[in-house]
Amino acid sequence: MSGRRIAGPEIEKLIQLLARVPGLGPRSARRAALQMIKKKDQLMGPLAEAMALVHERVTTCSTCGNADTSDPCAICSDPRRQTGTVIVVEEVADLWALERAAAMPNVLYHVLGGVLSPLDGIGPDDLSIAALVDRVHAGGISELILAVNATVEGQTTAHYITDRLADYDVAVTRLAHGVPVGGELDYLDDGTLAAALKSRTKF
Amino acid sequence: MSGRRIAGPEIEKLIQLLARVPGLGPRSARRAALQMIKKKDQLMGPLAEAMALVHERVTTCSTCGNADTSDPCAICSDPRRQTGTVIVVEEVADLWALERAAAMPNVLYHVLGGVLSPLDGIGPDDLSIAALVDRVHAGGISELILAVNATVEGQTTAHYITDRLADYDVAVTRLAHGVPVGGELDYLDDGTLAAALKSRTKF
Ligand SMILES: [Zn+2]
Ligand SMILES: [Zn+2]
Numbered sequence: 570m571s572g573r574r575i576a577g578p579e580i581e582k583l584i585q586l587l588a589r590v591p592g593l594g595p596r597s598a599r600r601a602a603l604q605m606i607k608k609k610d611q612l613m614g615p616l617a618e619a620m621a622l623v624h625e626r627v628t629t630c631s632t633c634g635n636a637d638t639s640d641p642c643a644i645c646s647d648p649r650r651q652t653g654t655v656i657v658v659e660e661v662a663d664l665w666a667l668e669r670a671a672a673m674p675n676v677l678y679h680v681l682g683g684v685l686s687p688l689d690g691i692g693p694d695d696l697s698i699a700a701l702v703d704r705v706h707a708g709g710i711s712e713l714i715l716a717v718n719a720t721v722e723g724q725t726t727a728h729y730i731t732d733r734l735a736d737y738d739v740a741v742t743r744l745a746h747g748v749p750v751g752g753e754l755d756y757l758d759d760g761t762l763a764a765a766l767k768s769r770t771k772f
Numbered sequence: 773m774s775g776r777r778i779a780g781p782e783i784e785k786l787i788q789l790l791a792r793v794p795g796l797g798p799r800s801a802r803r804a805a806l807q808m809i810k811k812k813d814q815l816m817g818p819l820a821e822a823m824a825l826v827h828e829r830v831t832t833c834s835t836c837g838n839a840d841t842s843d844p845c846a847i848c849s850d851p852r853r854q855t856g857t858v859i860v861v862e863e864v865a866d867l868w869a870l871e872r873a874a875a876m877p878n879v880l881y882h883v884l885g886g887v888l889s890p891l892d893g894i895g896p897d898d899l900s901i902a903a904l905v906d907r908v909h910a911g912g913i914s915e916l917i918l919a920v921n922a923t924v925e926g927q928t929t930a931h932y933i934t935d936r937l938a939d940y941d942v943a944v945t946r947l948a949h950g951v952p953v954g955g956e957l958d959y960l961d962d963g964t965l966a967a968a969l970k971s972r973t974k975f
Contacts, residue, residue, distance in 0.1 A: 575871040577841035579829055583822040589815055591807045592800035593793075599872070603865050604794045605823070606830050606839045612792055617823035619786040620808070624816045626782055627809050636809045638780035662806050668778040669802075 580606075632704070634680030634697050636661045644668075650675050653711035657701065657730065659684055659718060667716065676714075679704065684722040685729055698730060705737050712740040719746065783809075835907070837883030837900050839864045847871075853878050856914035860904065860933065862887055862921060870919065879917075882907065887925040888932055901933060908940050915943045922949065 580602060587598035605613035623638065630642035637643055644650060644664075654676045658664050664678045681696045693699070704710060715730060717723035731741050746764030748757060757765075783805060791801035808816035826841065833845035840846055847853060847867075857879045861867050867881045884899045896902070907913060918933060920926035934944050949967030951960060960968075 577846050579825045579841045583826050586819045590804045593795050597795035601793045613827045616789045620820035622782045623786050638782045643780050
C-alpha cells in the first residue's frame with residue numbers, strides 16, 4: 570500500500586494478517602483479500618467460521634502429539650491403525666507429510682515436538698520422549714520407525730531414543746538414506762551419495 | 773490427503789477452504805493450516821476475527837464502487853483527493869493496483885464492475901455507467917482517465933463512455949500504450965510494438 574490506506578482499517582488488517590500466512594506474500598495477500606471479498610459468502614464467511622472453529626477446538630493429542638480437534642486424535646482413534654508400528658517424527662508437519670505420502674497407511678505416530686539441541690538448551694525433558702517410553706512400556710508396540718530429519722540433531726535424538734529403549738523388546742528402525750526419487754546425482758551432497766552407494770540394492 | 777483423513781473434519785474443512793484462496797494450492801493450504809495451528813493465538817485467532825469482521829462489514833461504495841467497510845469508502849472520503857481527476861477502472865482489483873503503484877496519489881476512482889460484452893449479454897445497464905454520468909453531471913470532475921484493459925471489450929467500453937459524456941466539459945483520456953517497463957521487445961505483440969513506435973518520445 571506504500572504506506573497509504575486504500576481501504577478501511579478492517580480490510581488493511583486482514584491483508585496484513587494474510588501476508589503472514591506461509592505461501593502468501595504482501596502482494597498475494599491483497600489478491601487473496603480481494604477474492605475473498607468477491608466471494609464473500611462462498612469463501613470468506615465459511616473460511617472465517619472454519620478458522621474460528623479450529624482455533625477454538627484444536628488441541629494436542631495426549632497420546633501422540635498430533636494437532637487435532639479431538640483427543641485422542643483422528644489417527645490414534647482409528648481402529649485400523651492398531652498394528653504395533655509407530656513412526657516417530659519431530660513435528661506435526663512431518664506426520665502430515667508421511668500421511669500424505671501414504672506409504673504406510675496403517676501406522677501410528679509419535680510427535681517429539683523438536684530435537685535434542687544442547688546449544689539451544691533443548692534437552693530430553695523439552696521433548697515428548699518420556700511419553701514415548703511410556704507408550705512402549707505400556708506394550709503393543711513392536712516397531713518404532715525413527716523418521717527424524719537427517720541432521721546432526723535429528724540423529725543425536727534418534728540415538729538417545731534408541732538408548733532409552735534398549736531394555737524393551739521393540740525393533741527400532743530408521744529411514745533409509747539414498748537418492749531422492751527424481752533426484753539428480755550431481756546435485757546431491759557427498760554424504761547422500763556415499764549412503765546411496767553403501768545401501769545399493771539389486772537391479 | 774489421498775482421500776484419507778489425517779485430522780478431524782474441522783481441520784480438513786479449513787484446509788479445503790484455504791486451498792481455494794488464490795495463491796494457495798492444496799499443498800500450501802496444508803502448510804498454511806499447520807502454521808496457523810502453530811501460531812494459534814498470534815495468527816489463526818486474529819485472522820479468523822479479521823475475516824469475520826470484513827465479511828460482516830464489507831460493502832460497495834455507493835459513490836465509486838470500491839469495496840470497503842465504510843460507505844463512502846476510505847478513498848472517496850479522503851479530503852486530499854478532491855482534485856477533479858477520476859480514474860475509471862473495470863474492477864476493484866485494478867483500483868488497488870493503481871493505488872499500489874501510487875503514480876497519481878490524489879485521484880478518485882470509478883469502478884465499472886466489468887466491461888461491455890454483447891456476446892455475454894453485458895450491456896451498459898449491467899455496469900455502473902449511469903452512475904458515472906451522474907458523477908460527471910454533478911460537477912467537480914475535470915478529467916476522466918479511462919484505465920480499462922487494452923482488450924476489445926475494454927476499448928469498446930471506453931468508446932461508449934466517451935460518447936455518453938460528449939456533452940460534458942470533461943477531458944477524457946486513456947492510458948498510454950507502449951513497452952512495459954522491464955519488458956523485452958521480442959516478447960511483445962505487434963500491436964504493442966506499433967503503438968510504442970507511434971507514441972515514441974524524445975530520448
Ligand atoms: Zn494422536
Ligand atoms: Zn468510494
